[in-house]
Amino acid sequence: GESVGLHLPTLSVQEGDNSIINCAYSNSASDYFIWYKQESGKGPQFIIDIRSNMDKRQGQRVTVLLNKTVKHLSLQIAATQPGDSAVYFCAEISWVQAGTALIFGKGTTLSVSS
Amino acid sequence: NAGVTQTPKFQVLKTGQSMTLQCAQDMNHNSMYWYRQDPGMGLRLIYYSASEGTTDKGEVPNGYNVSRLNKREFSLRLESAAPSQTSVYFCASSPRQGIHSNQPQHFGDGTRLSIL
Numbered sequence: 001g002e003s004v005g006l007h008l009p010t011l012s013v014q015e016g017d018n019s020i021i022n023c024a025y026s027n028s029a030s031d032y033f034i035w036y037k038q039e040s041g042k043g044p045q046f047i048i049d050i051r052s053n054m055d056k057r058q059g060q061r062v063t064v065l066l067n068k069t070v071k072h073l074s075l076q077i078a079a080t081q082p083g084d085s086a087v088y089f090c091a092e093i094s095w096v097q098a099g100t101a102l103i104f105g106k107g108t109t110l111s112v113s114s
Numbered sequence: 115n116a117g118v119t120q121t122p123k124f125q126v127l128k129t130g131q132s133m134t135l136q137c138a139q140d141m142n143h144n145s146m147y148w149y150r151q152d153p154g155m156g157l158r159l160i161y162y163s164a165s166e167g168t169t170d171k172g173e174v175p176n177g178y179n180v181s182r183l184n185k186r187e188f189s190l191r192l193e194s195a196a197p198s199q200t201s202v203y204f205c206a207s208s209p210r211q212g213i214h215s216n217q218p219q220h221f222g223d224g225t226r227l228s229i230l
Contacts, residue, residue, distance in 0.1 A: 009154075034218050043118070043204050043221030044157070089156055101147065101172060102219060104156030 008108055015114040019077040023090035023105055028071060032093040034102065035064060035075045039086045047075070047088075077110075085112045116140050118222035120205050126228045127195045135190040135225050137205030144210045146188035147172075147219060148180060150201040157204060163188055165210075195229045202226050 013019050025033070031052040036044035050057045050064045050073075057064050063076040073090050087109050091102040121136045139146065144165045149157035149172075159172030163182040177199060179191045188207075192199055206219040 036221075041223070043206075043223045046218040046220065049218055091156075101159045101162055102157070104158075106154065106156050 009106070010109045010111065012111045012113065013080050015080060015082060015112055017080050019075075019080045019084070019110060019112075021075045021077075021088050021108045021110065023073040023075075025071050025073060025090070025092050025105075027092060027094065027103075028068075030092040030094070033064070033066065033073050034091045035062075035073075036089045036091060036104075037084075037086045038089065038107070044089060080110075080112050082112045082114055085110055118205055118207055118220055120203075120222035120225050122225060123223070124226045126230065127192075128230050129196060131195050133192045133195060133227070135192075135203055135205075135227070136187070137189065137222060138187045139205075139207040139220070140186065141207060141209075141220065142185070143207035143220075144185070145208045145219075146182065147206040147208075148178075148188070148190045149204045149206065150174065150199075151204060151224070152201050160190065160203075192227075197229045200227060200229045 034049040035047040037047050038044045048059045048062050048064050050066050055066055061078045065074045077084055087107040089104050089107045091104045094103045118139045127133055147162040148160040150160055151157045158174050160174055160178050161172055161180040163169045166185045169180050169182055181189045203225045204221050206221045208217050208219045
């Protein structure tokens, strides 16, 4: 079946560095993608989304890039801070019987050291 | 703002026991979802409710039932718990669901369920 995956299960960076978290998706028909951040003991928290008619979208300290040619999604975090330490999931919209649901990748654990 | 509230936060059950996980949202969202998350995995959809009065199966529905009690509340029931259902369960909601509806889901903080 279709799936969304991440390239690396863990990523360690120094405080102040820029972080790049990658995600590959397999459903070329997907037209909406979301990045979530999940801290320990919490539910996933929405970070940023992007639609397939865009290549790039910027938020506060975060940028999502979408390359539809190679079906690749990335999340860039500028000036990474210890509070950014969490598991990051990409998700894509998938069609189910009555509408849409999210298909999640397995997650990348970001560790930020000061 | 509470957002999505799940109860209980933790529960331990014996094999064969039944249990209902509760979820309520105060954002006036139409669509609600139940996911499970296992170690090292992303979230997998169990059931969802596109709108009040409707429910549909997701990726892993076996062993579960759901009830969309009203627009605010969506419960998940385990009729006869099995050790394989040990997991963290997340409820989520979104404003609306449909072919042209691309909107993020908002999640609760989860129920950690252990089946012995």
